[in-house]
Amino acid sequence: MSMPDTSNSMAGDGEPLANARLINYADAIREGLATAMENDPSVFLMGEGIADPASFFGTTKGLLDQFGAARAVEMPIAENGMVGVAIGAALSGQRPVISLHRVEFALLAIEQIVNNAAKSHYVSNGRHKVPLVIRMIVGRGWGQGPEHSQSLESIFGHFPGLKVMMPTMPMDAKGMLIAAIEDDSPVISIEHRWLHYSEGHVPEGHYVTALDGPAVLRPGGDVTIVGTSYMNLEALRAAEVLAEVGCEVELIDLRMVRPLNMAPILESVGRTGRLLTVDSSWAAFGTGAEVCAQVAEHAFSALKAPPRRMALANHPTPSSRGMVPGFYPDSISIAQAVGELCGLSASDVGAVVSKLVEMNGDQPIDTPNAYFKGPF
Amino acid sequence: MLRIRLVEEAIAARYVDQEMRCPVHLSVGQEATAVGVCAPLRPEDKVYSTHRSHAHYLAKGGDLKAMLAEIYGKAAGCCGGRGGSMHLFDTSVGMELSVPIVGSSIPLATGAALAMKQRGEDNVAVVIIGDAAIEEGVFHESMNFAELNKLPVIYVCENNLFSIYTSLNQRQPDRPITDLAEAHGVASGQADGNDIEAVCSTMAAAVGRAREGGGPSFLVFETYRWFEHCGPNMDNHLGYRTEQEFENWKGRDPVAAARAALIQSGAGDEAALATLADDLSREIDAAFEFAKNAPLPGPDAAVQHVYA
Numbered sequence: 001m002s003m004p005d006t007s008n009s010m011a012g013d014g015e016p017l018a019n020a021r022l023i024n025y026a027d028a029i030r031e032g033l034a035t036a037m038e039n040d041p042s043v044f045l046m047g048e049g050i051a052d053p054a055s056f057f058g059t060t061k062g063l064l065d066q067f068g069a070a071r072a073v074e075m076p077i078a079e080n081g082m083v084g085v086a087i088g089a090a091l092s093g094q095r096p097v098i099s100l101h102r103v104e105f106a107l108l109a110i111e112q113i114v115n116n117a118a119k120s121h122y123v124s125n126g127r128h129k130v131p132l133v134i135r136m137i138v139g140r141g142w143g144q145g146p147e148h149s150q151s152l153e154s155i156f157g158h159f160p161g162l163k164v165m166m167p168t169m170p171m172d173a174k175g176m177l178i179a180a181i182e183d184d185s186p187v188i189s190i191e192h193r194w195l196h197y198s199e200g201h202v203p204e205g206h207y208v209t210a211l212d213g214p215a216v217l218r219p220g221g222d223v224t225i226v227g228t229s230y231m232n233l234e235a236l237r238a239a240e241v242l243a244e245v246g247c248e249v250e251l252i253d254l255r256m257v258r259p260l261n262m263a264p265i266l267e268s269v270g271r272t273g274r275l276l277t278v279d280s281s282w283a284a285f286g287t288g289a290e291v292c293a294q295v296a297e298h299a300f301s302a303l304k305a306p307p308r309r310m311a312l313a314n315h316p317t318p319s320s321r322g323m324v325p326g327f328y329p330d331s332i333s334i335a336q337a338v339g340e341l342c343g344l345s346a347s348d349v350g351a352v353v354s355k356l357v358e359m360n361g362d363q364p365i366d367t368p369n370a371y372f373k374g375p376f
Numbered sequence: 377m378l379r380i381r382l383v384e385e386a387i388a389a390r391y392v393d394q395e396m397r398c399p400v401h402l403s404v405g406q407e408a409t410a411v412g413v414c415a416p417l418r419p420e421d422k423v424y425s426t427h428r429s430h431a432h433y434l435a436k437g438g439d440l441k442a443m444l445a446e447i448y449g450k451a452a453g454c455c456g457g458r459g460g461s462m463h464l465f466d467t468s469v470g471m472e473l474s475v476p477i478v479g480s481s482i483p484l485a486t487g488a489a490l491a492m493k494q495r496g497e498d499n500v501a502v503v504i505i506g507d508a509a510i511e512e513g514v515f516h517e518s519m520n521f522a523e524l525n526k527l528p529v530i531y532v533c534e535n536n537l538f539s540i541y542t543s544l545n546q547r548q549p550d551r552p553i554t555d556l557a558e559a560h561g562v563a564s565g566q567a568d569g570n571d572i573e574a575v576c577s578t579m580a581a582a583v584g585r586a587r588e589g590g591g592p593s594f595l596v597f598e599t600y601r602w603f604e605h606c607g608p609n610m611d612n613h614l615g616y617r618t619e620q621e622f623e624n625w626k627g628r629d630p631v632a633a634a635r636a637a638l639i640q641s642g643a644g645d646e647a648a649l650a651t652l653a654d655d656l657s658r659e660i661d662a663a664f665e666f667a668k669n670a671p672l673p674g675p676d677a678a679v680q681h682v683y684a
Contacts, residue, residue, distance in 0.1 A: 044494065070494060076524070081483045081517025088487020088501075091472070092422070094494060096487075112514075115477055116484060123463050125456035126681035128473065160682045184684030259683070 017171070020203045026196040028170040029059040032177035033097065035206050037067055040095060043181055044071040046086055047099035056099055057137070057196050083109035083134065087116045087186075090132040095181055103136040103152045103190065110155075117186040118161035132186045133177070138229065138280065139193050140328075141366040146316035151229070151280040154287050156188045157257040163187040163211060164257040166280075168232045170200035172255060175209025183211065192230040192280065194368040213254070213261030216268075220248030223274040223342050225334070226265055226291050228254050231278040233372050237331040241355050242338055245348040249338060257287050265291060266299050273304035274341050278329050279311035286311060305341050310334060321366045332356045377407040377572065378649075379656050380431045381631050383440065386660050387430070387447070388608035395668060396447045398460035403431035405570075405602040408630035409534045410435040412575025412597070413504060416583045422472040422488050424481040424503040427462040428534075428601075429474035432504055437469035440659070444667035451673040452666070472501075478539075479505065479512030482531065486518040489529035489592075500528045500586040508539035510556055511547060519560045519592065528586035530579070531557070531594045534569065540605045541616040557594030569597030570630040573637075600625035 023031075037043045045063060047056060050072050055061040064072040075082045079100065086096040100106050106113065113134065120128040139148045156164045163185055167173045173191070180187035217232060218239050227235045232253045239249035250268050254260075269275050275295050277288030292307040310329040318324065326333075332353055339349035363369050384402045391400060403410065410431035414423065417436070425432040433443055439454065446453030447461045455463050462476040472488065475481045485503035492499050509515055510533060522529050533553065537544050554564035565582060567574035575597050582593035602625075604611035612622055638644035 073490075073525075076517065076520055078513075078517030078520065081486070081514045081521060084480070084483025084514060085487035085490060085518065085521060088484035088489075089491040089494075090487070091484060092488045092491035094491045111477060111480060112483065115480055116475065120473065121684045122681050123455055123459045124465060124473070124681075125458055126684070127467060128465075129684045131684070163683070 017201045017203070020171075020201040022199050023170065023202050024197060024199045025170040025173045026058040028174040028200070028202045029177055029191070030061055030063070031202070032174035033060065033063060034066065036178050036181040037063070037071060039206060042093060043095040043097065044073060045097050045099065046073045046075045046082060048075050048077060048101060050074055050099065056101070057193065059196070060099070079105050079108035080112055084112040084116065086132055086134070087112055087120070087130055090130045090186070091120060091128055095131045097133040097135065097181060099135040101137055102148050103138050104147050104150060106134065106136050106152070113156070113162070113186075113188075114159055118159045121185065122161055129184045130186045131184045133180045133189055134186070135189045135191060137191050137193055140230070141194065141368070143319040143321070143366065144317065145319035149317040151190065151192075153188075153190050153228070153257045154281060154285060157260075157287060157290070161186070162258060164190065165211060165255060166190045166229045166257060167255060168195065168227075168229055168253045170198060170202050172209050172215070174202055175207050176211060176255070178206065179208040179211050182208065187211070190229065194230050194372070197368050198233065198372045211256055213256040213259070214252045214264045215255055216250065216264070217253050218249060218251040220250040220272070222248045222272055223276060223338055224250045224252060224265065224268040224272045225276045225278060225338070226252045226254055226288070227278045228257070228287055229280045231280050231329060234329060234331045235278050235334050237359070237371060238334040238338065238356065241331070241352050241359070242335055244355070245344065245352055247338060247342055247344060247348070254287065254291070260290065260294075262291070262294050262298070266295065269295050269299050270302045273302055275303070275307040276334070276337055276341055277307070277309050278334055279309065281311060282314065283309045283311035284314075308337060308341060310337055321364065324365050331360070377411050377631050377634055378653060380407045380410060380434050382653070382656050382660055383434065384430060386664065388603060390664065391608035397449055398447060398462075399606050400447065400461045400608065401428040401606050402603040402608070403428055403601065405625065405630070406534060406536060406599045407431055408572040408575055408634070409504075409532070409569045409597045409599050412572050413502065413532050413579050415576050416580040417470065417502065418499065419470050420497075420499045421583075422470050422485070422499070422501045424472050424485040424488070424501070425464070425474035426478070426481065426505060426509075427474070427476035428506070429462065429464045433464040433466065433471050433474070436466070436471040438464065438466040438471045440663045441666045442466065444663050445670050448667040448670070449672060450667060450670035451677065452670040456677065457673045479509040479514045481505070482509065482512075482514050483518045486522050486527060486529050489522065489527035490525065492528055493525070498528075498587045500530060500583055502530045502532060504532045504534055506539070507533060507535040507537065507544055507553070508547065509533070510553060516556070516560065519557065519562050519594065522592040523561045526589060526591035528589075529592045530582045530586060531592065532579070533594070533596045535596055535598045536601045537598070538601070538605070538617070541614060543616070553596050554594065562592050562594050563590070564594045564596070566596045569599030570628045570633065572630060572634050599630070602626065
């Protein structure tokens with residue numbers, strides 16, 4: 001897959017995507033939920049504070065008024081029980097979408113997710129179905145600290161039977177969410193808070209973006225970067241500046257942690273010979289580790305350099321912005337890593353870093369970069 | 377009840393052949409709760425069970441051949457051999473599923489009741505749990521939500537006094553178990569779990585209430601397992617229960633009590649019950665032959681049905 005996935009460049013009705021409206025990621029999710037609920041009366045929402053004024057970072061705004069309390073179900077603070085209730089409703093033919101304000105809250109529900117959501121279809125020899133979506137928000141910035149900031153996709157990606165998606169672009173946020181709701185398997189959806197602010201061209205009405213994995217965000221022949229979630233935006237910015245010194249990055253948005261479709265990644269690494277993964281979690285036992293391992297297994301002879309993982313520094317997330325510098329990969333550290341992988345000259349790397357420092361300006365490290373407004 | 381007793385005894389007798397190659401948790405001594413709970417239910421009502429699920433599966437109308445084939449690990453089993461004894465289900469009769477993690481099925485039944493309410497049905501969901509399950513947080517989480525939303529779910533506690541070898545008084549303070557439900561505002565009931573009539577009438581009242589929109593109930597039935605926690609043998613020699621206690625409960629055999637009641641009321645006589653036992657034994661022998669002779673699933677089947 002050397003060119004951008006056409007599903008990302010065309011609206012659902014075949015209109016060029018550039019003609020679609022520019023809206024932000026949070027609104028795209030809200031539209032996806034509303035569209036799915038309008039289409040199918042068995043779709044319902046559950047969440048803590050689903051009806052509160054903040055309405056889940058705006059992603060459920062207005063849905064209580066539109067669909068009523070029976071389909072926008074307020075949830076007690078009881079994650080294991082309520083995820084189990086959603087699984088039970090899904091087993092009974094409803095299509096619940098349950099939202100958790102932070103991915104950490106899902107740790108309280110891990111028993112239900114791992115045992116009942118992931119296995120009911122399998123253990124019943126295909127008779128039971130669990131058409132369930134569990135939205136989990138990944139926090140970052142403004143002192144979120146060690147228990148409001150983790151990106152735990154590799155936990156859920158470990159289990160056969162779960163699908164795990166991490167849309168980056170607003171169009172995918174809506175199209176993949178609708179696809180997840182219509183899917184008969186349980187889908188874990190991990191949304192990065194900072195992406196909620198980003199804008200993109202999003203078609204109106206119903207469309208689905210297949211849960212089939214990677215999309216090329218930017219074609220290139222020198223190095224393959226596989227990114228997840230918000231990290232794609234940092235990588236995209238690095239790639240744009242690296243191109244100015246003649247280094248062409250092929251940036252692949254993984255989109256699906258499980259099932260993991262390696263074919264487009266192996267094809268890309270086959271051309272570029274270099275792989276960098278940029279993770280929104282820790283490197284050890286993580287998504288990037290799995291991608292690197294599979295590339296090493298299946299495309300070893302194509303590699304011109306050892307595959308490399310970039311991820312969070314190897315400690316829990318500190319709250320103070322004084323300790324955050326260096327914790328997250330960013331466009332600068334990504335560009336430096338690409339420079340090492342591709343053997344760029346010190347002067348080229350220096351020029352790229354200088355440009356990125358200038359572009360980033362004096363943006364505080366604990367707030368989303370204004371650059372990421374889009375459109376994409 | 378007699379059918380369940382004979383099936384369980386046959387499993388115990390044949391387990392030594394090592395052809396049933398999965399753990400079995402037998403319900404001998406607990407038959408009255410299974411039958412009394414399921415008797416007032418319609419096929420459309422859904423039952424959720426635990427690791428000790430044979431009696432529940434049969435009482436709800438599950439297919440004996442499919443159950444035994446599952447325990448034998450055969451493709452004809454109700455889970456195609458993927459579940460074994462602890463994952464019995466037959467959705468065609470409303471035996472929805474069994475899961476072995478203590479308390480894990482409680483929210484599933486609650487969610488089924490939510491779905492029933494959302495669709496405007498008047499069916500009920502029933503989850504049968506043991507006395508240890510009420511120690512799990514998910515019991516309280518589910519009950520709180522069910523009462524809040526007046527869901528048609530009935531939480532049935534089969535209190536057999538032990539969690540493996542740990543007695544109730546080592547795990548819980550001395551207070552009525554039903555107080556836990558009352559604290560959540562959930563209606564509760566209690567009856568002798570070895571008295572089929574008492575279980576059945578208590579259950580029927582809760583079912584009626586749930587169907588009419590009255591909300592959830594929590595019912596406690598005291599009963600006792602005769603065999604070891606898991607397996608075909610007795611385990612009294614371990615010393616976790618006294619021989620005296622065991623004999624006292626055996627003296628309250630629910631099957632014998634039901635038999636005596638039938639004869640006393642004139643609804644049955646010795647000859648009719650003997651004929652029934654013979655018919656059941658033939659059916660059970662045939663089901664075992666079916667299960668033993670059925671083919672094992674191949675390795676190819678193991679990779680199917682990961683995703684729907």
